[in-house]
Amino acid sequence: MIPVVTPEEMGAVDAAAPEPTEVLVGRAGAATARAALDLLGGAYGRRVVVVAGKGNNGADGRAAADRLRRRGVRLEVLDAADLPDHLPAADLLVDAAYGTGFRGDWTPPAAPEGAAVLAVDVPSGVDGLTGEAHGRPWAADRTVTFAALKPGLLLGDGPSLAGTVEVADIGLDVSGARAHVVEGADVARWLPDRPRDAHKWRAACWVVAGSPGMTGAAHLAAAGAQRAGAGYVRLSTPGLAEDPGAPTEVVGVELPAEGWADRVLDGVDRIVAVAVGPGLGTGDAAAAGVRALVGAADRPPVVVDGDGLTALADDVDGDLTTARARPGHGPATGPTVVLTPHDGEMARLGGEPGAPDRLAAVRDLAARRGAVVLSKGSPTVVADPDGRVVLVTAGDARLATAGTGDVLTGALAALLAQGLAPFEAAAAAAHLHGRAGALAWRRGLVAGDVAAHLPAALTELPED
Numbered sequence: 001m002i003p004v005v006t007p008e009e010m011g012a013v014d015a016a017a018p019e020p021t022e023v024l025v026g027r028a029g030a031a032t033a034r035a036a037l038d039l040l041g042g043a044y045g046r047r048v049v050v051v052a053g054k055g056n057n058g059a060d061g062r063a064a065a066d067r068l069r070r071r072g073v074r075l076e077v078l079d080a081a082d083l084p085d086h087l088p089a090a091d092l093l094v095d096a097a098y099g100t101g102f103r104g105d106w107t108p109p110a111a112p113e114g115a116a117v118l119a120v121d122v123p124s125g126v127d128g129l130t131g132e133a134h135g136r137p138w139a140a141d142r143t144v145t146f147a148a149l150k151p152g153l154l155l156g157d158g159p160s161l162a163g164t165v166e167v168a169d170i171g172l173d174v175s176g177a178r179a180h181v182v183e184g185a186d187v188a189r190w191l192p193d194r195p196r197d198a199h200k201w202r203a204a205c206w207v208v209a210g211s212p213g214m215t216g217a218a219h220l221a222a223a224g225a226q227r228a229g230a231g232y233v234r235l236s237t238p239g240l241a242e243d244p245g246a247p248t249e250v251v252g253v254e255l256p257a258e259g260w261a262d263r264v265l266d267g268v269d270r271i272v273a274v275a276v277g278p279g280l281g282t283g284d285a286a287a288a289g290v291r292a293l294v295g296a297a298d299r300p301p302v303v304v305d306g307d308g309l310t311a312l313a314d315d316v317d318g319d320l321t322t323a324r325a326r327p328g329h330g331p332a333t334g335p336t337v338v339l340t341p342h343d344g345e346m347a348r349l350g351g352e353p354g355a356p357d358r359l360a361a362v363r364d365l366a367a368r369r370g371a372v373v374l375s376k377g378s379p380t381v382v383a384d385p386d387g388r389v390v391l392v393t394a395g396d397a398r399l400a401t402a403g404t405g406d407v408l409t410g411a412l413a414a415l416l417a418q419g420l421a422p423f424e425a426a427a428a429a430a431h432l433h434g435r436a437g438a439l440a441w442r443r444g445l446v447a448g449d450v451a452a453h454l455p456a457a458l459t460e461l462p463e464d
């Protein structure tokens with residue numbers, strides 16, 4: 001996992017560093033110079049303009065300039081506070097105006113025509129916490145950031161202005177980071193090896209979703225569970241007797257339209273995880289069923305999505321979502337519920353979509369609900385009530401198509417059923433789901449394709 005540290009947290013890391021700032025600035029300058037040389041494809045005779053501010057970000061840029069000059073690069077260092085209307089011609093512009101200490105607005109003259117842009121730590125003008133661009137920052141081809149990623153490189157305008165982001169180690173200890181970006185190697189580590197005596201019940205899950213006449217979401221959730229490695233998928237749509245459209249290998253079990261939660265709880269003996277909510281409808285019976293199931297003391301771990309989340313809207317303090325899973329089912333401690341809201345559902349749950357500090361907003365909701373919260377978006381953010389946060393950058397705009405959320409819900413249930421703890425299951429599901437979308441077609445993608453590509457996403461994981 002790649003650590004993500006807010007500007008404020010970075011200040012504390014910096015204050016705790018045993019080395020003086022000049023030493024850190026020297027290393028930051030060296031890393032910047034290396035990235036510059038890489039972008040330039042050489043040194044001698046290349047023209048580089050460094051725009052440097054008066055803080056440490058500017059100091060990093062000046063330190064890089066010294067190194068580059070010694071390599072024969074033709075350098076001009078310009079003061080960010082006193083820029084000409086037109087910047088001199090250059091092969092590379094190094095943006096070291098402002099870093100995490102930026103405030104206000106930054107509307108510099110245009111970058112020299114044809115010059116590559118290298119941002120130091122964060123593109124100047126981009127808020128290191130929120131990713132919001134203030135003014136008209138230069139769009140970088142590459143950003144070299146120090147010690148850890150900053151949220152502002154991953155959120156808001158950050159990703160489109162930062163270009164390719166590289167984290168340079170400058171000797172700071174970021175082991176206390178509370179947020180991380182998930183990588184394939186993490187997911188590989190979390191997934192259990194398939195045991196030799198694997199039998200279908202080992203990773204059995206039950207999808208309770210859909211409503212009579214509206215079975216698409218249920219089918220997609222079931223397919224997501226199948227393709228993310230569930231050994232057995234049971235599917236029930238309350239009030240629906242026959243479901244000829246369900247995926248072939250799914251085992252249909254009939255549930256009454258009302259009072260179905262008791263029937264589920266009676267039948268979960270060998271079921272390791274339950275998914276509830278997609279397409280269930282917002283009628284009273286559906287909502288009562290969700291509440292009874294989620295609030296039951298003896299249920300397996302459960303992932304709640306879609307209409308299931310609406311049913312939990314009033315459970316503000318998490319009385320239902322903190323119900324303990326029964327012994328032997330799910331983790332002995334920690335949360336046993338995963339909530340997977342998009343922004344609208346997040347607001348319904350009392351969360352704050354669009355909050356400037358998105359990581360804190362998701363973390364707060366998880367703490368209040370006593371549940372893992374997976375906030376869908378770009379990136380997807382997963383928080384545990386204990387304060388841990390991961391960002392999943394694997395997905396892209398292609399996933400913003402109807403039904404992909406249902407696939408994610410099913411995949412998440414399958415990972416819970418394979419024994420992952422809720423936080424890791426949510427992070428892994430979001431990663432695999434994002435990769436499945438990326439591995440599928442560039443255009444014309446439908447949700448079923450995402451499910452169909454989950455095995456490819458699992459297969460491409462590095463060997464643990």
Ligand SMILES: NC(=O)C1=CN([C@@H]2O[C@H](COP(=O)(O)OP(=O)(O)OC[C@H]3O[C@@H](n4cnc5c(N)ncnc54)[C@H](OP(=O)(O)O)[C@@H]3O)[C@@H](O)[C@H]2O)[C@@H](O)CC1
Nearest residue numbers: 014024025028055056057098099100101102103104105121
């Ligand atoms: N963390 C670490 O451990 C390490 C961090 N390092 C580096 O330090 C960077 C953070 O440095 P920093 O704190 O000095 O802040 P920085 O971004 O240079 O800006 C603050 C200065 O700019 C000014 N200023 C701001 N906005 C302005 C505006 N719109 N227009 C005009 N002026 C404006 C502001 O002025 P003031 O508010 O004081 O008036 C202040 O003087 C970080 O991003 C990384 O690159 C590494 O060197 C090594 C280890």
Ligand SMILES: [K+]
Nearest residue numbers: 098120122124
């Ligand atoms: K910068």
